[in-house]
Amino acid sequence: ADKILEVRNLKKYFNTPKGLLHAVDGVTFSIERGKTLGVVGESGCGKSTTGRVVLRLLEATDGEIIFEGKNIRDYGKAEMVKLREEMQIIFQDPYASLNPRMTISEIIAEPLIIHKKCKNKEELQEKVAKLMETVGLSERLTNTYPHELDGGRRQRIGIARALALNPKFIVCDEPVSALDVSIQAQVLNLMKDLQEEFGLTYMFITHDLSVVKHFSDDIAVMYLGELVEKAPAKELFKNPVHPYTKALLSAIPIPSIKHKMSRERLKGEITSPVNPGVGCRFRKRCSMAIPECGNSTPVLREISPGHFYACHLIGKEEKKIEE
Ligand code: SF4
Ligand code: MG
Numbered sequence: 001a002d003k004i005l006e007v008r009n010l011k012k013y014f015n016t017p018k019g020l021l022h023a024v025d026g027v028t029f030s031i032e033r034g035k036t037l038g039v040v041g042e043s044g045c046g047k048s049t050t051g052r053v054v055l056r057l058l059e060a061t062d063g064e065i066i067f068e069g070k071n072i073r074d075y076g077k078a079e080m081v082k083l084r085e086e087m088q089i090i091f092q093d094p095y096a097s098l099n100p101r102m103t104i105s106e107i108i109a110e111p112l113i114i115h116k117k118c119k120n121k122e123e124l125q126e127k128v129a130k131l132m133e134t135v136g137l138s139e140r141l142t143n144t145y146p147h148e149l150d151g152g153r154r155q156r157i158g159i160a161r162a163l164a165l166n167p168k169f170i171v172c173d174e175p176v177s178a179l180d181v182s183i184q185a186q187v188l189n190l191m192k193d194l195q196e197e198f199g200l201t202y203m204f205i206t207h208d209l210s211v212v213k214h215f216s217d218d219i220a221v222m223y224l225g226e227l228v229e230k231a232p233a234k235e236l237f238k239n240p241v242h243p244y245t246k247a248l249l250s251a252i253p254i255p256s257i258k259h260k261m262s263r264e265r266l267k268g269e270i271t272s273p274v275n276p277g278v279g280c281r282f283r284k285r286c287s288m289a290i291p292e293c294g295n296s297t298p299v300l301r302e303i304s305p306g307h308f309y310a311c312h313l314i315g316k317e318e319k320k321i322e323e
Pocket of ligand 2: 043044047048
């Protein structure tokens with residue numbers, strides 16, 4: 001398979017007054033060109049930090065980031081300028097990420113100006129008009145300001161801006177989480193169309209599994225800085241194996257049976273990501289925990305092709321079945 005991105009043992013630690021915060025702690029995954037990896041987990045699990053470290057908006061503490069076969073952690077300033085064109089980000093809150101004093105067309109033009117992509121004003125205007133059309137923004141909005149638009153249109157501006165430099169890879173950090181459900185579907189459909197049209201690869205970060213269900217090719221589940229399960233999307237929904245993934249899945253409301261369904265709620269204290277120590281980080285909330293869970297950290301293993309998990313229990317069950 002043609003892997004556009006390979007991340008190996010990626011770590012990002014932050015010094016805090018309380019100690020070393022293990023925001024991302026040895027994460028390994030890859031993404032195939034033109035596909036979408038959904039990265040799912042609760043807030044504070046390190047998914048946004050992973051996205052920013054992959055883009056080198058934050059410097060990694062350790063690990064490798066291989067983009068198109070090259071370790072981009074070695075890149076100097078000049079190489080990073082070029083890389084910025086190939087890797088982009090779409091933020092959660094388009095309003096917060098847009099300059100309120102700039103018009104829509106100025107916002108979309110900015111990356112083209114910074115990266116000197118246009119020879120003259122006419123070319124710039126033409127490119128901006130084309131980008132607006134591509135994301136479904138009417139031409140008459142050219143001279144309006146972000147606050148005059150609704151959330152869906154504002155996110156379209158964010159997408160147009162991200163597309164301006166013809167990127168290959170886009171980190172989408174909760175791009176629809178701030179939007180109404182009806183608008184979410186429109187924006188997701190647009191993103192899907194753009195992926196096909198431009199061959200984009202997405203790393204799609206969300207706390208909401210139902211958003212990535214139909215959108216992702218693969219899904220990675222993170223818990224407190226670690227990747228605990230990764231599988232093709234369908235497989236993850238059909239055969240989740242990690243207790244945390246199961247809990248996340250059971251928390252998705254299914255409208256028709258909402259009231260009958262007994263939800264496995266996540267209870268218990270959350271392990272601190274500051275100096276987390278040894279053992280499974282989910283153990284204090286895990287209803288399946290065994291003594292071993294506190295004594296050693298489970299490593300990622302493959303249970304079926306492309307389906308990885310990190311949990312002590314599963315290997316145990318398998319062994320029992322074999323015996
Ligand atoms: Fe639960 Fe233990 Fe598996 Fe962690 S390793 S998820 S505590 S069973
Ligand atoms: Mg976040």
